[in-house]
Amino acid sequence: MPIKRPDFYALLGLLRSATQEEIRRAYHKAAKRLHPDANQAPGETELFLEVQQAYQVLSDPARRSAYDATLGPEETAPEVVEKRVLLSRKEIARLPESQLLYVLIDIIPSEEQKKTISGAPLNLCLVLDCSTSMKGERLDTVKSSAVQIIRQLKPNDIFSVISFNDRAEIVIPATRHQGNTHRLETRIQMLQTAGGTEIFKGLQAGFEEIRRYANPTTVSHIILLTDGRTYGDEQQCYELAKQAADLGIGISGLGIGSGWNDIFLDQLASYTGGTAMYVSQPKDIERLLNEKFSNLNQTFAENVVLDFQPSEQVTVSYAFRLQPEAAPLSKQPPIPLGPILKDWPLSVLLEFLIQPVKAGQETVDLINGKLEISAATLNMAFQPVPLRLAVSVRETITPEPPPPALVQALSKLTLYRLQEKARAEVEAGNYEKATQHLQKMATHLLVQGERSMAKTIMLEIENIEREKKFSESGDKQIKYGTRALLLPGERKR
Amino acid sequence: MIVCPNCKHQESDGAIFCSECGMQLVQYTPGETQRFDTATGELQTVSAPQPVSQVPAWISLHLLESGQILPISDRMEFTMGRVSENQPIMPDIDLSPFKAFDNGVSRLHAVIRNNAGNIVIMDLGSSNGTYINGMRIVPNIEQPLRHGDIVALGKLKMQIVLS
Numbered sequence: 117m118p119i120k121r122p123d124f125y126a127l128l129g130l131l132r133s134a135t136q137e138e139i140r141r142a143y144h145k146a147a148k149r150l151h152p153d154a155n156q157a158p159g160e161t162e163l164f165l166e167v168q169q170a171y172q173v174l175s176d177p178a179r180r181s182a183y184d185a186t187l188g189p190e191e192t193a194p195e196v197v198e199k200r201v202l203l204s205r206k207e208i209a210r211l212p213e214s215q216l217l218y219v220l221i222d223i224i225p226s227e228e229q230k231k232t233i234s235g236a237p238l239n240l241c242l243v244l245d246c247s248t249s250m251k252g253e254r255l256d257t258v259k260s261s262a263v264q265i266i267r268q269l270k271p272n273d274i275f276s277v278i279s280f281n282d283r284a285e286i287v288i289p290a291t292r293h294q295g296n297t298h299r300l301e302t303r304i305q306m307l308q309t310a311g312g313t314e315i316f317k318g319l320q321a322g323f324e325e326i327r328r329y330a331n332p333t334t335v336s337h338i339i340l341l342t343d344g345r346t347y348g349d350e351q352q353c354y355e356l357a358k359q360a361a362d363l364g365i366g367i368s369g370l371g372i373g374s375g376w377n378d379i380f381l382d383q384l385a386s387y388t389g390g391t392a393m394y395v396s397q398p399k400d401i402e403r404l405l406n407e408k409f410s411n412l413n414q415t416f417a418e419n420v421v422l423d424f425q426p427s428e429q430v431t432v433s434y435a436f437r438l439q440p441e442a443a444p445l446s447k448q449p450p451i452p453l454g455p456i457l458k459d460w461p462l463s464v465l466l467e468f469l470i471q472p473v474k475a476g477q478e479t480v481d482l483i484n485g486k487l488e489i490s491a492a493t494l495n496m497a498f499q500p501v502p503l504r505l506a507v508s509v510r511e512t513i514t515p516e517p518p519p520p521a522l523v524q525a526l527s528k529l530t531l532y533r534l535q536e537k538a539r540a541e542v543e544a545g546n547y548e549k550a551t552q553h554l555q556k557m558a559t560h561l562l563v564q565g566e567r568s569m570a571k572t573i574m575l576e577i578e579n580i581e582r583e584k585k586f587s588e589s590g591d592k593q594i595k596y597g598t599r600a601l602l603l604p605g606e607r608k609r
Numbered sequence: 610m611i612v613c614p615n616c617k618h619q620e621s622d623g624a625i626f627c628s629e630c631g632m633q634l635v636q637y638t639p640g641e642t643q644r645f646d647t648a649t650g651e652l653q654t655v656s657a658p659q660p661v662s663q664v665p666a667w668i669s670l671h672l673l674e675s676g677q678i679l680p681i682s683d684r685m686e687f688t689m690g691r692v693s694e695n696q697p698i699m700p701d702i703d704l705s706p707f708k709a710f711d712n713g714v715s716r717l718h719a720v721i722r723n724n725a726g727n728i729v730i731m732d733l734g735s736s737n738g739t740y741i742n743g744m745r746i747v748p749n750i751e752q753p754l755r756h757g758d759i760v761a762l763g764k765l766k767m768q769i770v771l772s
Contacts, residue, residue: 204625213610216623469621518625527633530626537628555699556630562717562733563688565749 124170143171195226204518224461236492237272239334243322245342246279251309253398261402276325280318281311290325313344316352336365343372357387366390374589389419389452391441394596414457417491423450424485434467442602671768686722713737713763728754737763
């Protein structure tokens with residue numbers, strides 16, 4: 117019996133119903149990765165030729181329909197993931213005004229997959245800020261934490277280190293260390309501080325290293341450690357992050373101390389489904405870096421991208437990942453949702469703003485699209501998971517109480533959003549409004565028993581009243597502190 | 610449109626929490642609904658929404674020392690404590706007119722909630738504790754309240770009157 121070859125759709129990771137635009141995008145993505153100038157692994161050049169052939173056929177409507185005729189019925193792909201979707205309402209009323217609807221989506225590996233999950237090798241790059249401000253305890257802790265990571269590497273893992281200030285230097289080129297970690301440790305120990313912080317230079321060098329081994333069977337991730345702000349090259353960094361996302365490379369950031377730009381780092385990470393984390397004091401570097409490393413080792417899927425056609429009637433007005441690593445998400449599709457870990461579901465909360473429902477309209481589509489999953493742990497190409505969420509329209513509804521899990525998640529997220537409001541208001545000079553919102557937050561936190569967080573906020577209120585701005589690290593403490601509250605009890609520290 | 614019973618902020622229909630004060634919008638009322646009359650084809654307003662802010666009093670606090678009765682309306686959940694200067698935390702019900710300070714009431718002392726008819730009280734980690742019928746309750750854990758219970762915030766005693 118001949119070996120069953122994947123059909124052209126499966127090869128490009130498409131459903132048979134794919135539009136020309138989707139075919140084009142999938143081809144570009146695959147071609148970028150597999151191009152003979154870029155690919156690494158043996159056999160990838162042949163795969164590249166097949167992908168080209170697939171594209172030539174599928175991009176030509178006449179040839180495509182001829183090809184489609186030769187195919188058997190579309191096989192239902194084995195379920196790679198299981199998803200649970202909770203809606204705040206299953207029916208909405210026909211209202212002449214806009215309304216809100218909340219959706220909580222949990223995604224876990226399917227039972228079938230859980231049995232067979234094997235760990236994928238890591239392709240990890242540490243991009244370390246070695247500017248003058250890192251001198252002393254900060255760099256010392258970064259060094260010892262990096263050494264710890266090196267000692268935990270598996271023989272198959274690929275590892276690289278970049279140091280940067282005004283320029284970037286390759287400290288350890290991307291390589292499999294094959295048990296010889298001593299040499300790598302020595303290189304790390306020799307790092308010294310000097311100069312300023314130009315994040316793009318460091319990221320670019322890290323990207324060049326990691327992409328040499330970036331392929332669908334490794335978990336590729338850049339971890340950026342910085343304590344400073346970068347000036348003028350933010351846009352370049354974002355572009356690079358988008359390129360990285362296309363190649364399946366994730367980016368996460370650890371911001372040390374109070375001087376770094378959290379808005380920049382959050383945004384940068386969000387393009388790839390990664391996270392930015394706040395390190396308040398050097399001793400936390402080790403713990404957070406280890407946590408990130410262990411999460412990468414627990415990866416089932418590096419990233420899930422929610423893609424759908426935006427509509428005029430329904431917009432995503434807020435998007436947030438609650439688990440595994442709490443972070444705000446992009447509101448424009450395609451939305452990178454982030455990773456699924458082996459025993460820790462990916463959980464996201466979306467707020468939809470629905471414009472007035474037209475007369476005669478029976479249903480409202482919230483999402484009509486798909487989940488694209490990239491999973492290094494699965495040694496096969498698989499198709500995206502279709503996702504359609506719709507609510508039916510009734511003339512009148514008796515609102516049912518929303519699912520408790522959704523309300524619970526929202527109660528914490530509401531506090532996080534109050535914090536966002538307060539920051540924007542301080543920025544705009546509305547100090548009174550800002551302190552009012554922070555007061556509400558503190559009161560709710562006290563009621564929920566989060567005393568230390570409430571206290572931090574109360575001190576910050578006094579500071580804003582006095583200084584007309586947040587204290588040095590107050591804004592970050594409140595933001596990342598509130599974010600940590602979103603994790604379920606057993607995951608909290 | 611939903612109006613937050615706590616701060617009167619207006620939220621879109623379907624909102625679950627007030628974006629201004631973080632309060633859970635327990636009460637749901639449908640907005641103004643319009644419907645096509647199948648006979649005439651005209652758009653008609655079906656029902657005017659009743660404003661949510663009018664929750665009738667469901668509990669009263671009968672202060673034993675002064676004999677005053679405080680009916681609580683509008684809110685389905687309220688914190689009790691006392692206001693003090695230079696203190697940003699404001700309880701929903703300020704007990705300072707009733708010698709709260711002398712009686713050892715904390716600034717944010719306890720919360721009473723109406724969970725769909727189940728009335729509970731929770732101590733918010735107050736300095737001098739909360740008592741139900743003389744028994745001190747564990748902080749941060751909800752305890753059921755019944756009609757006629759004597760609650761003491763520190764030494765400030767009140768009888769719970771449910772309606």
